[in-house]
Amino acid sequence: MAYELHYWPMIQGRGEFVRLALEDAGADYVDVARQDDESGGIEPMLGRLSDPANARPPFAPPFLRDGDVVVAQTAAILLYLGPRLGLVGASERDRIWTHQLQLTIADAVDEAHDTHHPVGVGLYYAEQKPEALRRAKGFREERIPKFLRYFERVLAANDGGRLVGSDLSYADLSLFQLVEGLRYAFPKAAGAALRDTPKVVRLHEAVAERPRIAAYLASERRIPFNEDGIFRRYPELDA
Amino acid sequence: MAYELHYWPMIQGRGEFVRLALEDAGADYVDVARQDDESGGIEPMLGRLSDPANARPPFAPPFLRDGDVVVAQTAAILLYLGPRLGLVGASERDRIWTHQLQLTIADAVDEAHDTHHPVGVGLYYAEQKPEALRRAKGFREERIPKFLRYFERVLAANDGGRLVGSDLSYADLSLFQLVEGLRYAFPKAAGAALRDTPKVVRLHEAVAERPRIAAYLASERRIPFNEDGIFRRYPELDA
Structure with missing residues (x-):
């Protein structure tokens, strides 16, 4: 049975991290x-959010339905999908480390x-x-460079050009999406920071070239970035 | 070998969610x-954060060392500790649901x-x-009631007075701490919202009465709330 992703249909948003994992696999x-x-x-999404018969309700989209299992929270969805999609290592140690990286990307x-939306x-x-x-x-000035340098350091300590081990994980796909979003929303600031993090840039390129990801990015399934999503291009914020 | 928790020593902060799990167990x-x-x-914490020989570095405290495994990100630490401390169910379904709740508490x-710190x-x-x-x-006005009502709904759908199943999980301990923090930082607003969420209040009381938690809260190991932590009492913010 097909996985069901429930998320706002007009934005990439947090759902995109799940879409990329499903597409790559x-x-x-x-x-x-x-x-x-x-x-x-x-309507199906809103119904499930408010359905009083749902004993394990999502707090918010995105959520994934897999038969009678419903998982919300982006990082938890990827934790669930990782082993099923072959997007995480087999050992508990690799899985926890991959998840830790995912949570830092989420931050x-x-x-x-x-x-x-600093006020609310x-x-x-x-x-x-x-x-x-x-x-x-x-x-x-501080956070973009700090986050990107952290991932550069992780990539530098790992031989394979991946965040964890030599195989692609969902954290690699999520880092790709973070770079995509930062480049869209903060082209100047992200461009400057990425000049100091060549391994992050190479990972982004490698993900973009994966055949299924390339096909997805070229398809209508990939919603263009816009000013309703998480990453918004307001030039005054990148001044 | 004892677990090592590395976190700022003068605040409860995010480390407190880990301390509560370790203490309860x-x-x-x-x-x-x-x-x-x-x-x-x-110094040991700062050294480990910056040590270039550490191939899997934490982005920030708290982090837990268990022999040669180091786990950062509060929710990932609890994901790791949950089965080891008996603070999560045995099934994957319960574990993912518990983690999903934890991530919502973290939000x-x-x-x-x-x-x-709305600006940075x-x-x-x-x-x-x-x-x-x-x-x-x-x-x-919006978020405290929304979060507390969500957890009230989860508790109402589960018979045992716990968030997941009938046994205490790390998410119960974390919800206890969220209530503690909200009551400290926003006594008026949290008090008003909690009047509508009696099951959350009862869970908080039940956790506080657990012998090990009660002993911990009465000990010097429990750092008092203060205005360097996450939950700060600035009366003007609770007006």
């Missing part, structure tokens, strides 16, 4: 909210989000622009 | 930075932190007070 999955037939749309993603998710960007200008400065 | 552990002999202090903790970790609270006042409003 060639997994059979349905991006439910993006289906335009009767079974699609966001970077959260901070990227908060550059345009309940307000529009236009309502928190002065605060966003201040928050983005620290993110550009 | 009666595990043999050393809170390294809080030892005042030659083997203690923060709430991050948001609590950002009420006093590189600045003092006094440098971002107007922004903090705005951010705290949304956290008090």
Whole structure:
């Protein structure tokens, strides 16, 4: 039975980390909210979020349905999918380390989000622009370089050009997506930081060249970045 | 061999979620930075963070050393410790669900932190007070009730007074700590929200009464909340 991904249909957002894993593995999955037939749309997602009969409800999208298992929280979804999709090592040690890296990528993603929403998710960007200008400065000048240098260090300590061992893991795919997002939202700041992290750049290129990922990126399944997602191009925040 | 916890010695912070699991299980552990002999202090922690020979370095504290395994990221540490300390169910399904809850608690903790640091970790609270006042409003009015009601719903759907199954898990301990922190930092707002979530309150009480937890909370090992940690009592943010 196909995996069901439930996520907002108009943005890459956090769902994209799951989409990349499913796509790279060639997994059979349905991006439910993006289906335009009767079974699609966001109603199934919203229904499952609010269904009182659901004893293990997601707090928020994205969530994955695999038969009668429902898993939410991006990193937990990847923890679940990793072994099933061949996107994590076999040992507990490799699995915990891969997950640790994923959680650090998630922290970077959260901070990227908060550059345009420093005051809160309940307000529009236009309502928190002065605060966003201040928050983005620290993110550009300190946090982007710190995160990228950390992953550069991890890659430098590992021979295979991958974050963990010699095989691709979901953390590699997620680091690819982090670089994609930073380059979109902060082209100047990310470009400058990436000049100091050539191994991160090479990993990004290697992921982009994987046949299934290349096909996915060229397809309509890949939603373009936009200003409703996590990574938003507001030039004033990259000044 | 004793577990080694490496974390900032003057705050509960994220390390407290690990301390509570170790304490409840009666595990043999050393809170390294809080030892005042030659083997203690923060130097071992800082050394391990920056040691170029460490191929799998933590991004930040807390981290746990178990022999030659080092695990960072609070949720990943609990994922690792859960089965070892008997603080998670045996099935993969229960483990993923427990982890998913932990990640949602971690999101709430991050948001609590950002009420006093909405602009960035590189600045003092006094440098971002107007922004903090705005951010705290949304956290008090929308986010605290939303998170607590979510956990109330999870508890209501499960008979045993626990988040997962009938046995205590690390997520229960972490929810206890979230309630502790919210009550400290936002006594008025948390008090109001908790009046609507009696099952969360009862779980908090049940955890506090566990003999090892009660002994821990009464000991000097429990660092009092203070205004260097994640949960800070700034009355103006709870107005």
